[in-house]
Amino acid sequence: MIPGFFDPERSRPAPMVRVDVLMSPATNSWLTVDFLLDTGAGRTCLHPRDSLRSGLSEATLAEPGNWPHHQRMSGVGGSTLYYVTRTVYSFATDSGESEVIEGQILIAQPRPDNAGLPSLLGWDMLYRFEVLVDWRSRRVELR
C-alpha cells in the first residue's frame, strides 16, 4: 500500500501522494514531488514550482523549441502547452519497498496562472491502483 496524506496547509480536502520522479533526459537527478490526486486529469503533469525545483531553468521551460515533444491540454482554466518527457516514478510503500513505474510526465510551460498550482497525478498513473480517499478517517492510499 502506498500511503498519502491530505495537504495540512489547506482547509479543504486536497489528497496528496509523495512520489520520487526522474525525468530523463530532461534532468539527471531524482525529485520528490507531492502530487495532488486528480481524477479529472487524463495525464500526470508537473507544474512550474516543481519544475524549477527539479533544476530546469525558467528559460528552458519558457521556450517550446527546447522540447522535442509538446502537447496542448485543455482544462477549465484554458489551454496550456505541456512538454512530454519520459519519466520514472518511484512510489514508496508502507513496507519500505518501492513500486517503480516507467511512463511520461507533462511539464507545463510556465504562466502566471499556473505558478501556484500543485502537480497532478492523473489517470495514466491512477488507473494502476485502487484509490482510497477518505476525508472522514483522513486516509489517502494507493493499493
Added chain:
Amino acid sequence: MDTTIPELTPDLARRLHKDAEDEQAFFVERHEEFLKKYVKQFVVVRNRKVIGHSPDLSEASRIVERNGLNIRDVWLHYVPDPDELWIL
C-alpha cells in the same frame, strides 16, 4: 552536463523523503505566522530561515540566484490560501 543518473537507492530515497518531511513540518509549524505574512506567495527558505518571498515565481527563483544558491539548496514553497478552491 553530467549525464550520470543516480540510482534511487534506499538511502537516497530516505534522504529525499526526510527533506520533504522536514519541509512540510517546517511550514505546518509556522502555518499561522506565514499565512499572515506570505499568503499566496512563494517563500524561499535556506537552513530554516526565510531568505526571501514573492508572489511571483520568477522573482522567487531570482532570490535563489541572488543569494548565490542552487535551487536544490533551498525550500521553494508556495503558501496557499487555505480556503482557495480549485477546479482543475
